[in-house]
Amino acid sequence: MxxxxxxxxxxxxxxxxxxxxxxxxxxxxxxxxxxxxxxxxxxxxxxxxxxxxxxxxxxxxxxxxxxxxxxxxxxxxxxxxxxxxxxxIDRTSSAYEICEWNETLVVRERGDTHAKVTVKLRPLQNDLMFIRLKFGCGWPQPARYRRGVQLTVRSLLVDGSPGTTLHKTVSWPKDGTMTAIIHFHTPPPENSEISFSIDLEWPKRCLPLAEGSPDEFSLMCRQRVTRAVYRIVLPAGADAYTEPIGEPSAGYRLSKGQDVDGRRTVTLELADLPARHCAGVRMQLKQESGALSAR
Known part of the structure; x- marks a missing residue:
């Protein structure tokens, strides 16, 4: 007492x-x-x-x-x-359109990932204060992994060089799903073009893929996307089966290749992606690649 x-x-x-x-x-x-x-x-x-x-x-x-x-x-x-x-606010008033979305996701052996995203958008009003993005992983990841997730957002200048960091508000509406609100320093002018980059370090984000199960990589926006490139870099020595997610359109192109280090890459290119249309690729490591994860 x-x-x-x-x-x-x-x-x-x-x-x-x-x-x-x-x-x-x-x-x-x-x-x-x-x-x-x-x-x-x-x-x-x-x-x-x-x-x-x-x-x-x-x-x-x-x-x-x-x-x-x-x-x-x-x-x-x-x-x-x-x-x-x-x-x-974002749902009732779409104040921008996405001109370009370029994402490279590097998958490491145990399912840890690093994503580099560059976004170019065009404001449709003079009062655009923020943009809201959602990122997820292919499994209901426990909350303990959130401490290891690191998100950095930086503005890009006209010549593509990095500018200052932007403020962000990060929340987790459910396990394995992160919402990031990116706040602009000042509202950009209407019909101008602004760019920013995102660095996202996420432990065990691709654990299903690393353990040999199918994993999904997709993109869906509330706004029309003029052009998008989504590139997945597999762990060293790994290869994967692939199949499209969603109904492939005329602007859907899926290809395989290698990066400068000899790692297999899967690249999804999208043109004129309609609003609220999900497009992506489902992948599974080939058996000869072996299971690459240890929880």
């Missing part, structure tokens, strides 16, 4: 003063306990002071961890709300 009351007291203190105040209070009380033991010179007093200090540090740590967990949950709720509101 005493421990519970102490934790509740520390939580209230934490809300009012913050973690630095708790740390200062713990250090101050420990110093007082040590000083008291030194002045009185009693072994029992010293032992009692040490036990009290250890208990206080433990309780303070519990309170800090509890507070941090509550703040993290509150932050996730705020991110989900931002994503929901931006989704509503």
């Amino acid at each position: 005493l421990l519970r009351e102490m934790i509740l007291f520390l939580e209230e203190f934490l809300r009012g003063h913050g973690p630095p105040a708790v740390a200062k209070a713990v250090v101050g009380l420990m110093s007082f306990a040590v000083l008291l033991g030194a002045v009185l010179g009693s072994t029992a007093v010293k032992s009692g002071a040490l036990v009290a200090a250890i208990l206080l540090v433990t309780v303070g740590g519990i309170a800090l961890v509890t507070n941090r967990g509550a703040e993290r949950r509150d932050l996730e709720v705020q991110k989900m709300l931002v994503s929901r509101y931006c989704n509503h």
Whole structure:
């Protein structure tokens, strides 16, 4: 009961003063306990002071961890709300069209991936503040993998050179699915062309493919896409069976090749992809490639 009351007291203190105040209070009380033991010179007093200090540090740590967990949950709720509101705006008012989408996804042996995406779009209004994108993997990946996902967004200048990083809001509507809202520094002019790049490091994103199961790689946008190139680089020594996803149109082209390091590549090229039309490729590693994953 005493421990519970102490934790509740520390939580209230934490809300009012913050973690630095708790740390200062713990250090101050420990110093007082040590000083008291030194002045009185009693072994029992010293032992009692040490036990009290250890208990206080433990309780303070519990309170800090509890507070941090509550703040993290509150932050996730705020991110989900931002994503929901931006989704509503994006759905009711399509303020841009995608001129080019160029993505290269490198699959490593254990299903880890690195994606490099460059996007060129044309605003249809003068008040385009953000663009909302969704990325996913081919399995309901547990939440523990989210800590390893790293997303960096950077503007591209007219000559293609990298500019400054853009702010982003990342949320996870469900396991294995990430929503990224990219915020522009200032609204670009109507009918201009703006470009940005995305670097996405994602552990075990292609685990089904690495384990020998079919995996899907597809693209679907709410807006019409003038041109898209989706290139998948397989692990060294691996090859794959492929089949199209969706109804192939006249602008659908699927080809195989090799990169400069000799790794097999599968390239999907799309032209004039209609809005809300899903197109992609389903792949499965050939048996001679072997299973490449260890969870």
